[in-house]
Amino acid sequence: MRLTEDQITRYSRHILLKEVGGKGQQKLLNGKVLIVGAGGLGSPIALYLAAAGIGTIGIVDADNVDLSNLQRQVIHFTPDIGKPKVLSAREKMIAINPDLNIITYNTWVSAANIAETIANYDFVIDGTDNFAAKFLINDACVLTGKAYSHGGILQFDGQTMTVVPGASPCYRCIFPEPPPRDAVPTCSEAGVIGVLPGVLGSLQATEAVKYLLGAGDLLTGRLLTYSALRMKFREISLKKNPTCPICGEHPSITELRDEIDALPACELGTR
Structure with a gap:
């Protein structure tokens, strides 16, 4: 299927890139990306993927927009308070790019x-x-062979990595199990600077675009951390853990389970 004249104009800055071009833009239009969480991280991710022309975007969240969300969850506006986040997000995404599913x-x-x-x-x-949810997403993607991007933020700091099952370390290679309750403060206790999810979410959206294009180097085998206060990025090299409980040599996790005792993390996207 050829790009329409309107699509050529809309995506012209992509098409000018040798790593994208018309064929690459067609890959994006044929691509399907699922965003789990329509909050702090999910907001910039959803906006940028819609603008980029990812043809099918799924977005998962059961929460409603709250006044306290608006300091950082930029896809939601004041009139959206009380509305399901997925519906609020969909409205903005369609407003940017009505051709998407x-x-x-x-x-x-x-x-x-x-x-x-x-x-x-x-x-x-x-x-x-x-x-x-973070461990569940990792486990589901590893067991089904789906590539995914992990992201997390707290106060002024964030981290992200990309997992390609079978080819890179997974989340459990680094963190075999969730931390005990009360080990990490929640967002309502510790706070988060409003611009932080914009930085990390944009990086995650970039990884999705690169993956669909098959261009550049993915953030696999590397954990990228960011300090907004110090304005510094740090890259930590990672290796597959042979004793990883799900992707190691002798996995103990062979089916999906809910980590019902896991502590709520901080502002990582859906609340």
Whole structure:
């Protein structure tokens, strides 16, 4: 299918890039990305993927827009307070790019529904706000072979990495299990600078675009950390853990489970 004249104009700055061109833009239009979380991280991710022309974007979240969200969750506006976040996000994404197929899931991910939810997508982005969801997303993607981007933020600091199952370390290679309760403060306790998810979410969106294009170097085998206070990035090299409970030589996790005792993480995207 050829690009229309309107699409050539809309995506002209992409098409000028030798790494993209018309064929690459067609890959993006044919691509399918799932965003889990429509909050701090999910907001810039959703906006940039819509603008980039990712043809099918799924967005998962069961929360409603709250006044306290608006300091950082830039896809939601004051009139959206009380509205389901997935519907609020979809409205802004369609306003940017009406040609897209935006699929909303007004629910939380769980061991019972995540495999079916991610099945039809090429790439998954974790923008969730709790460790239970983060480990579940990792496990579901590893077991089904789906590439995904992890992201997390707290106060002035953030981190991100990309996981390509079978080819890179996974989240459990670094963190085998969730931290105990009360080990890490929640966002309502510790706070988060409003611009931080914009930085990390933009990086995660970039990884999704690169993955669909097959261009550049993905953030695999590397954990990228960012300090807004010091305005510094740091890259930590990672290796696959042979004793990883899900992707190691003798995995102990062979089916999905909910980490029901996991501590709520800080502002990682859905609240």
